[in-house]
Amino acid sequence: MLEIKNIEYCYKDGDHKRYIIKNCSATFNESIFYTIVGPSGCGKTTLISLLAGLDQQNSGEIVINGKKLLKKNIEKYRKNEVAIIFQQYNLIKYLSAVDNVLYIMHECGSKKLKNPKDIAYKILENVGIVKSKADRYASNLSGGECQRVAIAKAIASNANIIVADEPTGNLDEDTSDEIIRLFKELSHTYNKTVIVVTHSNTLAKKSDVCYRLVNKKLEEV
Ligand SMILES: Nc1ncnc2c1ncn2[C@@H]1O[C@H](COP(=O)(O)OP(=O)(O)OP(=O)(O)O)[C@@H](O)[C@H]1O
Numbered sequence: 064m065l066e067i068k069n070i071e072y073c074y075k076d077g078d079h080k081r082y083i084i085k086n087c088s089a090t091f092n093e094s095i096f097y098t099i100v101g102p103s104g105c106g107k108t109t110l111i112s113l114l115a116g117l118d119q120q121n122s123g124e125i126v127i128n129g130k131k132l133l134k135k136n137i138e139k140y141r142k143n144e145v146a147i148i149f150q151q152y153n154l155i156k157y158l159s160a161v162d163n164v165l166y167i168m169h170e171c172g173s174k175k176l177k178n179p180k181d182i183a184y185k186i187l188e189n190v191g192i193v194k195s196k197a198d199r200y201a202s203n204l205s206g207g208e209c210q211r212v213a214i215a216k217a218i219a220s221n222a223n224i225i226v227a228d229e230p231t232g233n234l235d236e237d238t239s240d241e242i243i244r245l246f247k248e249l250s251h252t253y254n255k256t257v258i259v260v261t262h263s264n265t266l267a268k269k270s271d272v273c274y275r276l277v278n279k280k281l282e283e284v
């Protein structure tokens with residue numbers, strides 16, 4: 064379970080403190096697919112960066128399974144517990160899709176696995192990337208295929224929390240639908256906590272719980 068408790072995030076603008084997030088609390092449970100919506104510039108990327116441990120709040124707490132996320136354990140959190148998917152730039156272009164997945168498995172300490180490459184192919188197959196595509200350079204895959212590989216990476220990392228920032232922003236409607244289905248599967252079948260920031264109402268409607276970021280805090284829609 065991921066909890067945010069009364070978090071604030073601000074930056075200094077001359078003598079003023081400008082708050083982007085304020086008095087913001089929410090709970091994210093496992094096996095649930097969440098979306099976060101809100102107008103451009105309201106602080107969604109900022110909030111998700113805090114959840115992913117890429118940045119730290121000025122005050123308040125982020126608690127993962129009862130344990131506070133602190134500076135001293137943030138690196139471990141980023142490595143083992145959370146996976147991040149962006150709108151683009153999720154892959155190393157000069158590696159094949161399967162090597163992108165293998166790289167993450169290696170990073171996350173899966174060295175002990177007997178046949179890691181077979182497992183990587185299998186994970187890719189599960190998200191709709193067949194072997195012939197898995198062997199292609201990431202630079203030769205379409206946007207939708209790249210997002211599938213990004214999702215495969217998130218599965219391979221074994222992280223229990225998956226956060227994504229506008230993952231379907233560059234995709235057409237049918238491809239977006241397919242990616243949404245995969246996010247849903249990540250939460251419902253793999254029991255992950257999945258949190259997706261989106262501008263898309265269609266995507267938001269398909270989530271189990273939708274939060275709106277309004278007045279610097281999250282409100283359940
Ligand atoms: N360190 C910073 N210094 C100054 N302004 C910042 C800083 N970080 C974020 N901002 C501002 O905070 C606001 C929130 O930005 P953020 O990127 O989180 O919005 P967003 O909801 O993700 O927007 P979009 O939907 O367009 O992606 C913006 O006005 C941004 O310019």
Ligand SMILES: [Mg+2]
Nearest residue numbers: 107108109228
């Ligand atoms: Mg953003």
